[in-house]
Amino acid sequence: MEHDLIKTVWRKVVLMDGGMGSMIIDAGMREGDIPEAWALKNPEKLSAIHAAYLEAGAEVIQTNTFGGSRLKLHSSEAGAKLDPVEVNRKAAELAIKAAREHDSRDRFVAGDIGPTGLFFPPVGQLDEETAVASFEEQAKTLAEAGVDLILIETMYDIREAVAAVKAARKATGIPIIAEITFEKRPKGYFTMMGDTVEKVVEQLEAVGADALGANCTLTSEDMLGLVSEFRERTALPLVFQPNAGQPAIEHGKAVYRQDPEDFAKDLELIVRAGANAVGGCCGTSPTFIRAAHDRLTLTG
Amino acid sequence: MEKFLTECAQSIIDGNAEKSAELARMALDDKHPVLEVINKGFVKGIREVGRLWEEGAMFLPELVMGAEAMKEAMTVLQPVLEEDAAGKSAAGHVVIGTIEGDIHDIGKTLVATMLSANGFEITDLGADVPVVRFVDEAVEKGAGCIAISALLTTTMSGQKKVIEELESRSVRDKISVMVGGAPCNDDWAKEIGADGYAGNAVAAVQLAKRLTGA
Numbered sequence: 001m002e003h004d005l006i007k008t009v010w011r012k013v014v015l016m017d018g019g020m021g022s023m024i025i026d027a028g029m030r031e032g033d034i035p036e037a038w039a040l041k042n043p044e045k046l047s048a049i050h051a052a053y054l055e056a057g058a059e060v061i062q063t064n065t066f067g068g069s070r071l072k073l074h075s076s077e078a079g080a081k082l083d084p085v086e087v088n089r090k091a092a093e094l095a096i097k098a099a100r101e102h103d104s105r106d107r108f109v110a111g112d113i114g115p116t117g118l119f120f121p122p123v124g125q126l127d128e129e130t131a132v133a134s135f136e137e138q139a140k141t142l143a144e145a146g147v148d149l150i151l152i153e154t155m156y157d158i159r160e161a162v163a164a165v166k167a168a169r170k171a172t173g174i175p176i177i178a179e180i181t182f183e184k185r186p187k188g189y190f191t192m193m194g195d196t197v198e199k200v201v202e203q204l205e206a207v208g209a210d211a212l213g214a215n216c217t218l219t220s221e222d223m224l225g226l227v228s229e230f231r232e233r234t235a236l237p238l239v240f241q242p243n244a245g246q247p248a249i250e251h252g253k254a255v256y257r258q259d260p261e262d263f264a265k266d267l268e269l270i271v272r273a274g275a276n277a278v279g280g281c282c283g284t285s286p287t288f289i290r291a292a293h294d295r296l297t298l299t300g
Numbered sequence: 301m302e303k304f305l306t307e308c309a310q311s312i313i314d315g316n317a318e319k320s321a322e323l324a325r326m327a328l329d330d331k332h333p334v335l336e337v338i339n340k341g342f343v344k345g346i347r348e349v350g351r352l353w354e355e356g357a358m359f360l361p362e363l364v365m366g367a368e369a370m371k372e373a374m375t376v377l378q379p380v381l382e383e384d385a386a387g388k389s390a391a392g393h394v395v396i397g398t399i400e401g402d403i404h405d406i407g408k409t410l411v412a413t414m415l416s417a418n419g420f421e422i423t424d425l426g427a428d429v430p431v432v433r434f435v436d437e438a439v440e441k442g443a444g445c446i447a448i449s450a451l452l453t454t455t456m457s458g459q460k461k462v463i464e465e466l467e468s469r470s471v472r473d474k475i476s477v478m479v480g481g482a483p484c485n486d487d488w489a490k491e492i493g494a495d496g497y498a499g500n501a502v503a504a505v506q507l508a509k510r511l512t513g514a
Contacts, residue, residue, distance in 0.1 A: 025454060033454075076403045076428065119406065122315075123364045185356030194359030247453075247483060 005060065005108045005149050006175045006210050009237045009276040013296055016060045016110075016241060016279025017053035018289050022256075024049070024064070034079050036087045039064045043094055050098035056286035057293025058279065059107055062151055063088075063095045063142065066114035071134040075117055085141050092145035110151035110177070111142030113164055120159045123193075128163050135167035143172035152209075153179040153241070154216045154281075156192040158200050165207045177239055178204050179215040184222045189229060197229045205234060213239035216281045219246060219258070220266030224273060231274030238275045242266070244283030256283025260291035267292045301332070305341040308373070312345025313352075315365025317372040324376035334380050338419070346370045346417050350502035363501070364410065370417035391418060391514035393443040397425030397434060398481075399458035404451035407481060407501070411447060414501040415508055431461045438475050444512050447504065450481040459484070460492035476511040480504060 008014055021035060027045045029038040039046040050061050068088045073079040092111055099107040116134060118126040139150050150168045155161035161178050168176045180200050182189040189197055204212050212234060214226055223242035230238050245258030267278045278296075280288050304323070311320040320342065327337045349366035352358040358366075394415055398408045405427040412424045423441055425433060438446050446466075450456040459479045466472040476495040479488070489497035495511050498504035508514070 022453075029454070117403070122361050122368065123406065187356050190356070190359065192360050194361065248485075248487075 003106075003108070003148060004175065005277075006237060008059075008106065008108075009211070013271050013275075014059050014108075014277040015057055015289065015293055015296060016239070016277055017050075017058035017062055018241075018280030018284030018286065019244075019282050020049065020062065020064055020066065022283065023052075023285060034067065034073070034076065034082070036064060036066075036068050036073065036091065037078065037082055039094075040087065040090055043090075046091070046094050047098050050095055051102065052286040053289055054098060054102040054107060056290035057297075058286075058289050060110050060149075060151075060277070060279070061095055061099060061107070062110045062112040062153075063091045063147060065091045065112045065138065065142065066154070067117075069113065069116055069134045069138045071116035071118055071130070072114070084137060088138055088141040089145045092142050092147050096146050108148040109146075110149050111139065111145075111147035113138055113142075113150060113152045113168070114154050115156065115160055120157055126160070128159070131160060131163035132167040132170075135164045136171045139164075139168040140171035143174055147174070149175040149177060149210075151177045151179070154181050155179070156181045158191065158193070158195040158203050161200075162203050162207050165204060165209050169208055175210040176208070177211040177213070178209040179213045179239060179241065180204075181216045182214050182226055183217055184225070189226050197226070198233060201230065201233045205236065209236070211237040211239050211276070213241070213275070213277075215239075215241035216243060218242050220244070220263050220270070224266060224269050227270050227273035227275055237277065239277040239279075240270050240275045241279040241281045242270075243281050244288060247283065258283070260288045261295075263288050264291040264295040268295050271296065304332070305337065305344070308337060308341030309345035309348065312342055312366050312369045312373070313348050315349075315362055315369050317365070317369040320369040320373040321376055324373040328376065328380060334377055338374075338377060338381075342370055342373045343418065346414070350414070350505070354500070354502055360410075364413070367410070367413040367417050367501075371413065374417065374419075391420045391509065392445065392512035393421040393423070393441055394445045394447055394508055394512075395423045395425065395434060395438040395441060395443045396447040396449075397429035398427035398449040398451070399455050399462070400428055400430045401458065402450055402452050402455040403427045404449070404481075407451065408447075408449040410501040411449070411480065411498070411504040414505050415447075418505045418509075419514070420508060420512075431458055431465050434462045435465045435469060435471070439469070439471060443475065445476045445478065445508060447478045447480070447508070450479070450484065453483045456481065456483050456488070459494065463493050478504065478507050478511060 070084040152164040220242040244256040
């Protein structure tokens with residue numbers, strides 16, 4: 001069978017993995033560390049996180065390269081000392097090794113690309129050419145290391161998402177998924193910059209994304225309403241990765257209190273509303289993914 | 301005069317910095333009372349921008365452009381205000397920054413811009429600011445308020461450390477502390493003994509006014 005996620009999502013619902021940041025913190029990353037740098041110093045711990053998600057039933061695992069673009073890495077003093085090519089290659093190799101070691105055929109490794117942290121005008125001075133160059137290097141490195149697809153995520157400005165998809169297209173022929181971050185406002189779903197679902201779908205289709213969707217910020221309950229808005233506007237596969245509720249502060253630590261079972265129930269509704277792949281974002285863990293796996297398998 | 305003030309407010313709502321600066325210069329040329337032009341014109345505009353943003357009718361780009369237009373107008377009017385008030389800022393001095401280990405500064409910059417647009421004197425320390433530096437700067441500049449942003453659950457404890465540093469130097473009673481950033485909330489502010497939490501730039505202006513009595 002051909003190892004192509006886009007073909008797989010038309011055959012069956014695909015389960016993605018969940019949050020990485022909180023897992024890394026629990027595994028001992030200290031304050032102020034850069035997750036990508038920490039993971040390279042603690043490869044066995046990152047491998048264990050990937051393995052836990054695979055064990056829980058995730059069919060797609062995401063490389064620990066969210067902040068791995070050159071622009072993002074080099075925006076901090078500690079990150080400026082790192083070589084983006086090395087950071088992305090090693091993180092991809094660890095995820096690929098974890099997927100191979102897991103006793104299953106149909107597992108995919110998504111090369112994860114997050115925002116640069118810089119802003120287009122009028123908020124900042126980022127331009128498309130600069131953004132594309134940074135994303136292209138990251139996508140090329142991840143693809144050459146052997147990931148199965150590129151997952152562009154947590155994009156709050158459609159211009160940056162478009163730059164990332166264009167860059168990934170230039171760099172590689174593997175499938176590209178683009179997930180945008182929406183907020184629920186009194187007048188509907190918008191990105192931080194005011195982009196609508198209509199605009200997001202139109203522009204991502206135009207630059208050749210193979211699948212679209214949303215992640216982060218929204219709870220699983222709020223994400224549900226967004227799914228049908230996407231489904232009405234596109235025939236492409238849809239991917240959604242909501243947060244586990246809203247964070248509460250307990251003893252100075254962010255705690256997500258949503259019950260994994262409730263999260264799994266919402267994911268099931270998200271699938272019914274038209275999603276082809278689902279997973280988690282902030283606050284989710286292998287426990288959430290296992291709950292989703294059991295629920296989706298039971299009813300699928 | 302009424303029409304002129306409405307034009308001033310509208311230039312801010314439109315995020316038209318060229319227009320707002322031109323209106324500010326016009327106000328000086330025509331010898332309009334500066335405080336009235338600010339309070340009943342430009343400030344009214346920036347408040348409306350804040351309201352529209354909270355309502356979800358405006359987004360980050362419009363909010364930033366409104367604040368930029370406000371800054372341009374205030375750059376023209378500030379020198380005259382300072383002559384009138386003998387160098388004293390109208391609303392007080394705030395030292396602001398993103399805490400050590402955290403390089404997220406968009407929210408912080410937005411708060412700084414909005415505070416400045418509302419007449420506060422601002423010392424913006426940028427991002428990744430060591431605990432000690434917040435306190436050093438506030439003491440040196442005689443600021444009445446420190447605003448600390450933290451966007452990560454791993455860096456938010458730094459906000460608490462700033463308060464501890466203020467206490468250890470016995471200046472806590474002179475300097476109020478406000479906190480913000482995605483993982484923070486009212487409970488967190490209470491837990492660490494801060495004077496308040498603001499969830500967005502507009503709320504931060506209200507909070508700073510309350511804390512400094514401006």
